[in-house]
Amino acid sequence: MVRHKFVSYDPDKCVGCRVCEYVCSLEKEKAFNPTLSRIRTLRIYPNTNASIACRLCEDAPCVIACPRKALEQSKENGVILVDDDKCDGCGWCIEACDFGTITLMPDRKTVVICDLCEGEPKCVKWCPEEALELSSKDIIAQKARIDAVQKLTKAAAEAKT
């Protein structure tokens, strides 16, 4: 699972423009509606911005919580697959998700979860700030290490001069 890729956001780059929600709802629901988007933005004033989609948890709590076995995690790429015939929109998975990334479709009475657009997420493509990235947890950790070491090296070099 550690190598499964999901849509992650960079809090420093995200500006809360909601373009991801517009393009996601258009791609998946053929209309503009942030409340139907698989990726959801949040602004906490004054200036904290976030854009959150399914993080493909290991032993995903949503799958475990579903009383109807409507959710299944793909072994191939880790996305949570929803069986629309089994799902009746009870919402236990929504409560189980720690990140608030599961959306109930009010008309269909089923839930929807980010499916990564067959490996090429539209939100990542359209994000004007390049704040979204299709990445895996180990790569994100790698980047954090590189950043930290670069900062340290720079600080050490500055301390010498």
Add this chain to the structure above:
Amino acid sequence: MQAYTGKILHVDLADGKTKVKYFDEAFAKSYIGGTGFGIKTLIDNQPPGTDPFDPANPLIYAVGAVSGTMVPCAASKFGVFAKSPETNLLGEAYSTGRWGAELRMAGYDILVIKGKSEKPVYLWIDDESVQLMDACHLWGKYTWETEETIRKDLGDQYVRVSAIGPGGERLVRVACLINDRFRAAGRTGLGAVMGSKNLKAVAVRGTHSVSVAEPEKLQEMCEDLYERAKGPATSKYRDLGTPANVLTLNSQAAMPTRNYQSATFEGAETVSGEYLNEHYVVKIQGCSGCPMRCEHIAVVPEGQYKGATARVEYEPTMAFGPYCGVDRLDGVIKAIELCDLYGIDAISTGIIVGFGMECYEKGLIDDKQTGGLELEFGNHEAMVKMVEKIGLRQDVGDILAEGVKRAAEGIGQGSEEFAMHIKGLEMTGYDVRGLKTCALGYAVSRRGADHQRHGSYGPDLKGTVDRFKAEKGRGKIVMNDEDNYCIFDSMILCKFSRGIWKGYDEIASVYGVVTGIPMTGEELRMAGERMSNLARLYNIREGMTRKDDNLPPRVMKLPIPEGVAKGSLVTQEDLDILLDDYYETRGWTPQGVPKKKKLEELGLEEYAGITASRKKEEVR
């Protein structure tokens, strides 16, 4: 038609009744949205001659044609309209953030609020459910607290709120509406209209989808538009932000300084966009559906104003910086924050404080009236405190809260000579004495002193015309700019993104792809002209004449004392040349009244009665 909801929500605060009316495709095509919808709805719903604080004065919200879609920098724009308590003419202001898209997704393109509630209430629009909610616990609260409290009360973080603060409650004539924390429908005193209705806020939550006629075609067009929105055409707004204007206009001697006593400010460096970004900006964020982002959030890190937080643009920076002779951005940021909290227009409030400073220095108001404040130019502490006094109508703040026009009438003693307003609305950040095309734009602007109805400083500052000269031809420039801006304000496209658009044809094709209503560039241009003329008709109906298309006395009598524009002013002769040319180009009489032929051409015959009521020689 797609994208449009076709619905107009009418709310009567007197009895709490609501009614949904509908508009058709012909209405949509003629008036597009935003400003077109707003002006049309106002002229048709407000009885002629209504006092701005009369319950019959409707407070109107309208979203743009492409609102709630991925068209760049347009999703969340909205306009607010009413008869203005400042000008007694057309009141209009625009805002953005998130509120606009929410109204459309709740299912409405236009909201008309009439009447007056007995007790403080707020309006809660939750898709089809529309309710008046008790607002006694919100009355007296700042705008930010109001927004957060409503969200908490309703238990939904995604509720969007457009609210007034203590200023609007007290009928401060420059009161505004604040939404999404940092965004304002700022000008012409619409917050006071809301306050006069005992209405504290409009809260909206929308969950309906916005469908467009040709989604794939739109995506294709947007790919290109987004690239442009991220490119050089918008870099000014993305990088330094509009405060980049401080040094530009200062070097051009076009910086309104110390209540127009000068056009250059010696302290410009420390209130510049460069200084702001280096010392105060903590984040640049974006509105809903914006691929460029411009919202420069500034926080004061230390000192007496530590923690003050504001979204900083050029205009308020000018108003609380050079205009008040203040060269400290921490004081400027604090003053803007207070304006947002009290819900008063930061441009007008700064101009008013500057006016108050000159009154104080000339001995026209004394320490007793200022509550002991030494209200001198450059005194940032007195400036900050005076903002609060205006918001609360304390001491001389009660007189100043009436706006500079009425304040000068109250203070008298010749202060009218330096009361910087047009039609009752305070001046904005371009010293038009050395910008003659822009001066015409200001003089004829339908909402009073304003750069946002025309943007005609462009040709002056770019040097495409001789900015010191009044001559024939400027009328056409201003007319074209005005009609073009009508289209931006009706689609509604952010004006910061205007550089990415290739003209009417391109905007018309986006309009067609979104709405499914066929539109040509020429039809769109004509719609803009229609809006300009309808606004003029509204203002004529409410009593304006050629005499109101004027400039403040100081612009016409006191030459710019120094800098590259030294010696410039606009004489009466200059103004007459400009006005005659503008009226003629517009197809109006020498008195500025649209001729019958023009009304027929634009499909506005039904309003011919307004022009007929004017003396025969005026309409000939």
